[in-house]
Amino acid sequence: MDKINITNQMNSKSQSNPQATLSNSKFFNLSAVEVIEKIKKREFTCREICEYYLNRMKELWDKNAILEIFDDALQQADNIDLMIANYYKNANPKTALSSLPKLCGLPIVIKDNILYKGKTCSCGSQFMKNYKAQYNATVIDKLLKEGVVILARANMDEFAMGGSCENSAFGACKNAFDDSRVSGGSSGGSAVAVACDMCAVALGSDTGGSIRQPSAFNGLVGIKPTYGRVSRYGLVAYVSSFDQISPIAKNVEDSALILSVIAGKDINDETSLSNNEITTSNIKNLISNKDEKNFIDNENSINIIKQAVKLSKKAVNLNGLKIGILKETQKLMQKTEYNDQYNRISQWLQNQGATLKEFSVPYFDLALPTYYTLASAEASSNLGRFDGVKYTTRSEKASNIPTASLDDVYLYSRSEGFGKEVQRRIMLGNFVLSSGYYDAYYMKALKIRRDLKNQFNEIFENCDVIIFPTAYGEAFKIGEKTTNPVEMYVEDMFTTMANILGIPAISIPCGLGKNNLPLGLQILAKANNEPVLYYLSNYMTKNYEQSKNSLATTLLNLNKTNQEKIQKEDSLC
């Protein structure tokens, strides 16, 4: 296991005191918005909060959420503090606040498949364990420009293939609230880092649910934006047609803030979208105040995402909101123990003034086979470049045998480098693309995808959002679904649809299950309709008791177990 020893990276100036990380700490469980504001106002320094987060990582190292703390993390923090000091020296304190970068000093964690120049990016794979990024991903450039500090890289399923983080070559990441359960995946490390307060927000990537499902399993807010909203340049590709980078956050406002910074057209990604394409018609219908309506019309398109959150804070009901529910997902949930909980959400939404409408998508079940066909096909091609020639480890077997041929380099390096699940998907992908099967599988899946898009477009003519669960239930046990790959695939039943359609979907906490672990509700909207997702998500997390409580309760639980653990350790000494 390749874990980086972090003890010597902790700064000597501040003694790492576990007590400091408890709930009475002034740093505990702050949102990103709060962290930025407090740093800007110099209530604490960037270095102080970074040290707090690094301590949390160290304390909870066994969660296996973090693969590496970057050795210059505190150096980055000092640079930010210096910058702030200069701003205050040279500017009027009042203007200094607004002229400081938008995310000034915000410490973040990134998923291990996003390139940060000079830093290791391993994609959770043995094959890439020594790979040092040769350039910055576009999202990294954008975030650094707005003043973030990148603390660490987070664990993930190898090459983002998996829904539990058990496929990481560096060991499974454990659920934030229960060590025996999965974190979810593939962005499991990012989610657990946020839930365990190792950072206020983290970047993940979502290809078939890889942000939303771990967000649901750890009581967080995770959005998969419209395909193209965020540049994929510098994200190690798994499925080019579906991949999106996005934040995992503690609350809706933080999510909107980070997305508004990283979204936008990128000259290095043809498939990226201009922010001008973001539509606001759906939330305009919900707002009765004329001034606010005008305000939206005149607002810069990307700020609409943040404004949607602000406007929903003032909202007292959901009058005018049309919510779609699907017969097929209702049926899937009937078999589960969580059915009632989700039905109560629908009831509550109606009580708030929303109209509920039922629709049917007869081919809903086909999302999963469509996803696995297209995903494995693209993955088999995207992963061809990992071959032991330009980067990635070359097999020692091939290097040591003087007679080794080029084919030996390919074969041995790839066979030793890739884990089992990755190899399975490459094989499946080559099957669905190979001559004789292309039309029956790959082409068929493309056509079903197109038909599903058309069906959903029709449904969105008659509703603003569609809701259904993020997953079947709470986080499952580690090892529970590793014997048969299909059992694991079926876990993606509710999440792959948004990726296939390219539409935005957000997962928000919506209560605790029978094991006192978080459940997630998914809200989907038409492409480019992120504002309405943020509006409803924020309304729910402010007003729906279950959504409101789940985070706080679980975090308190977490804290309690930590306190108990520390007390136990103390008594042992």
Add this chain to the structure above:
Amino acid sequence: MLSSKYDVVIGLEIHAELNTKTKVFCSCKNTFGEEPNTNCCPVCVGLPGALPVLNKKAVENTIKAGLSVGCSINNLAVFERKNYFYPDLSKAYQISQLVRPICIGGNIKLDNGKTIRINRIHLEEDAGKLIHKTKTIGTLVDYNRGGIPLIELVTEPDFSNADEAVEFLDKLRRTYIYSGVANCKMEEGGMRCDVNISVKPHDSKELGIRTEMKNLNSFKMVKRAIEYESKRQIEELEKGNKIIQQTRKWDDNKGKSFALRSKENSHDYRYFPDPDLLTVEITQEDVEKIRSTLPELAQDRIKKYVEIYNLPLYDAKILTNEKFVSDYFEECLNLYNNPKQISNWIMTELLKVLKDKPNCENLNEIITKENLVSILELLDSKQITRPNSKILFENICFTSKNAKDVAKELGMLSSLSDEEIKDFVKQVINTNPDAILDFEKNPNKVIMFYTGKVMALTKGKANPITTQSFIKEILPNYLKK
């Protein structure tokens, strides 16, 4: 003859590197001959996370290439991935076009009246370069060439011999250069040709099994390879053997082709639309806009030179071989309307000099069009002699000097006054009085005789035309006597 029993069926796949400033899917420069791996970015090397972004100019040039050989342009162009492992292919796939290429159809007419049909022209990326060293050193990989825009033209199997294939290639090369889409520098691999050949008995309707020879990069190689391979196939059939469908390598030194080892699976390329690239919409308006930028092509110029300027076909072809030569010819023609004389000088003098200057792409660098025209004027007006004109040419090549000044400096120009010339005329008549007697019978001969004498006496300094006019003026006085 054996071959008379068989038909040879040939199809060509011709790759040409497009003339753009940047590569097809990234903004690295489209250059040749740099230090290895110095003209590369994350996209060229296929680094993780890198994405292709299509070059507008490459698409426009492909459309232009298509229009110049009569292709139709697809309204939607799709890019696909062709998947296979080879170290010159950094991503383990080449971005190419299969189902919806940019150009379809089209044709080129050969001089014998035969039409060669074009199946398609598509846009794709070039691969990197492999440098094969020894067994201990291994193979070196340089990705500078990776991502250079390539167009691949595929013909129908319409050729029946090597000469037709070479003529087609020659015509296509001129067309690309004239339309400005490609430079086609064959020695730099800027134009390469794959040849598919099969033979079948004369009376058979079915096509034979074909073999493919890849990367032939000179016309001579194409000719030799086709001739060898068709002969080989006929001989195999005569021996009662079957032709095996295979890729063969042409070894130009040995003058032979031999089979390449190939794996069973190597042909399953698993093409699928590249999800990183959007489909390109090409409107009729786009096509017309590009069509309006098409210049006069080589074929048109050859026709004009033969029909309007009365040049021999052979000369017209040589002049149009390189666009810059033909451009120079037309520039000179604008200054001095004597196509034959200009053509002769370009063909005999300038092209001889050009041979030693392979990098020269503008004949004005050898001699400015103004100077060449000056020489021709001096010559045509007999102010200088032919041998002197060549000496004058050699003296002003690659200089900034003015032709007339140099002619004067070298004492080539007639520098005698009219009175002096008249004196010389009288002098030669007086010393050669017998010649006058023939004047009635053959006046021209006599005039030429005395002119020659004056020229000899003045060592060519007298202007022959002036001299002749004075002879005509003065001679009658002597006749009366």
Add this chain to the structure above:
Amino acid sequence: MDITIKDVEHLAELSQLEFTSEETQNLVKDLNNILDMVNQLQQAKTSDEPVFNKSHKISQLREDEPRPSLEQEEILKNAPKQRRGCFNVPLVVE
């Protein structure tokens, strides 16, 4: 349709992966399980209209203007083996 050992061997060759006979057996089982799920696709009725990626116009394509390349040293930074400014692989025999 069932995936056989022979299919797995063929796919392994396309994938540049090698498996022990035990691994091959397991893959046959796993891939067939997955195919059982994927084969649901065949039930769906779809139209024969061709499917295209999202499109854009020629005017939206990248302008042909060069941008700086990376340094050779940076390009080769992660190369497992390099020589004379090039990536180095065993001799390729054509």
